[in-house]
Amino acid sequence: MKATPAMVIIGAGQCGARTAHALRNNGWDGEITLLGNERVAPYDRPPLSKQVLLGERTTAQCALYDDAFYREHRIDLRIDANVQQIDRGSRKVVLQNGQSVAYQRLLIATGAEPRQLAVPGAALAGVHCLRTSAHAEAIADELSPGRRIAIVGAGFIGLEIAATAVARGCEVVVIEAAARALMRAVPEIVAACLVERHREMGVDVRFAVQVERIIGTDRVSGVKLSDGTTIPCDCVVVGIGVKPRTELAEAAGIDVADGIAVDDTLRTNDPHIFAAGDVCSFPHRLFRRRIRLECWRNAEDHARIVARNMLDRGETYSEVPWFWSNQYDMAIQIAGMPAFGVDTVVREAGERSRIFFALDREGAMVGASGVGAVGEIARDVRIAQALIARRAVIEPALLADRDVKLKPLVAAEPA
Secondary structure, three states: OOOOOEEEEEOOOHHHHHHHHHHHHOOOOOOEEEEOOOOOOOEOOHHHHOHHHHOOOOOHHHEOOOHHHHHHOOEEEEOOOOEEEEEOOOOEEEEOOOOEEEEEEEEEOOOEEEOOOOOOOOOOEOEEEOOOHHHHHHHHOOOOOOOEEEEEOOOHHHHHHHHHHHHOOOEEEEEOOOOOOOOOOOOHHHHHHHHHHHHHOOOEEEOOOOEEEEEEOOEEEEEEEOOOOEEEOOEEEEOOOEEEOOHHHHHOOOOEOOOEEOOOOOEOOOOOEEEOHHHEEEEEOOOOEEEOOOOHHHHHHHHHHHHHHHOOOOOOOOOOOEEEEEEOOEEEEEEEOHHHOOEEEEEEOOOOOEEEEEEOOOOEEEEEEEEEOHHHHHHHHHHHHHHHHOOEEOOHHHHHOOOOOOHHHHHOOEO
């Protein structure tokens, strides 16, 4: 009797590993092949810019599962498998070493890769990006008291690294080409709160200026900016965003639109192939458009749903996005898509804590950003998730009044 082809997952990151686990939890008893190429077992990425750079955790301690887990769950984990081609006609994945793996269903969870800084000197020693455990270890070695760190990009990764570098005693400058921080992530008023805290901590944050070149002979010694100034530094960390790894999908004729294009069940235009996590864009009924998310929670949520749909459950994905960041003594928690809002309502949540509610043109809540102490913002952001899920339309004055409890507002009629 011919064996049933495996469930094959390309990408042994968080989404891929969690999907393999979820397949077992949902009753799949056949083979599972998990293909990665980082030469390490799947690990959690959020600690890389925080605890790992601070020296509080090793990259090995970030592993999602121990070796015994893969044996016990009969998951064929290959950590040095470079995939060369997806052969849709034969339903197999071809590896660089010439081997192939047949699939019943295939998941592409290849994630994203850092965008490169295309300027002279970008390849010098001491110029880093942060995406992998190896990157984190290299940057951690650079952070010591008195060292001058230049960070290119004022997104969440750049700002988290800035906060960590300050905690390690470094002098930090952040260089951003846009007019403000977090341009695609949060409203300007939210970004301003974070930048203010960084400046209070001594970070030199510069906007509307570009890196013209990185100076150095064998190793970086400075950064020349488009305004003519030169910033001496011992290390440069580039955090200018990521791009989805879609090359395999494109070569196989799978539709791509800001990532691998999937439907609301995370299935591609090939009925046997799915995509999940950072690599895919998908239609979201709450926001009434196609979106792509680059965050831990989305990888977790996608893994749970896509595993069930690889088993033909046909479930649609409509979770409310959630994201967090810790910088200095501040917690940042974000629900929904604040950047989709056209109006912002501010609610005081404590002495130095605020919630920023983002409303669309119809007055429906589409996002909420909490900035401050975890204990003062977490509950309201969690309730905001429920309001966003209902597309609730709430009177702005009620949202702004901290004496008005948010929980009863969840019963509001959706828009």
